[in-house]
Amino acid sequence: MKIDFLAASAAIAVLTMTMATPSALAQQVSSRDPKAVKAGDYKVEPRHTQVSFSISHFGITDFSGFFSGASGALRLDSSAASASELEVSIPVSSILTTVPLLDDQLKNDQWFDVAKYPNATFTSTKVTPTGNDSATITGDLTLHGVTKPITLKARLIGSGANPLDKSFNVGFEAVGTIKRSDFGIKQYVPLLGDDVALKIAGAFVLQP
Secondary structure (H helix, E strand, O other): OHHHHHHHHHHHHHHHHHHHHHHHHHHHHEEOOHHHOOOEEEEEOHHHOEEEEEEEEOOOEEEEEEEOOOEEEEEEOOOOHHHOEEEEEEEHHHOEOOOHHHHHHHHOOOOOOOOOOOEEEEEEEEEEEEEOOEEEEEEEEEEOOEEEEEEEEEEEEEEEEOOOOOOEEEEEEEEEEEEHHHHOOOOOOOOEOOEEEEEEEEEEEEOO
16 A cells, blocks of 8 residues: 555656646746847747637627738837837638638628728837836727727737747737727627727747
């Protein structure tokens, strides 16, 4: 029994170490310290950048989906965050929900009309720091052929060297709300929510 107890204890210890490894590795790779972020010109890393959206479905559920395949650039000035600039484009045809039939419907001319308006773009006009690791980003969103100013609340997630290719990466999360009717997407308003909540995971790679 004593041997079995020792073996079980050792197994538990090994399992605990194994389970903790991803978190420990992540801490070694990245830093949440704003001072660790390198100034310079970055490009969007599309494989780990996504825009999620959520709208009210008849007031019964909040239904969500995603856009992916972003491209664009970020100019970071770590000594003066207000001088930073962001420009991003994302193909609207990348829309993905849990319902393939709905994905196809959202691409047609009654909704996003991706044949006529293939991309959504955002260009920052003002960056205002709100803390050591946060800022509000005001800019122009062009969607469905309409351009309107919006404001996003952004915070630093982390930065560091990618262990696979050694490139320097930085990531942010941003949230905001828009009214889809402002952009001419009025189908079924107000039965389907007009307010669209946005949550953006933005990954960027420092350029040489």
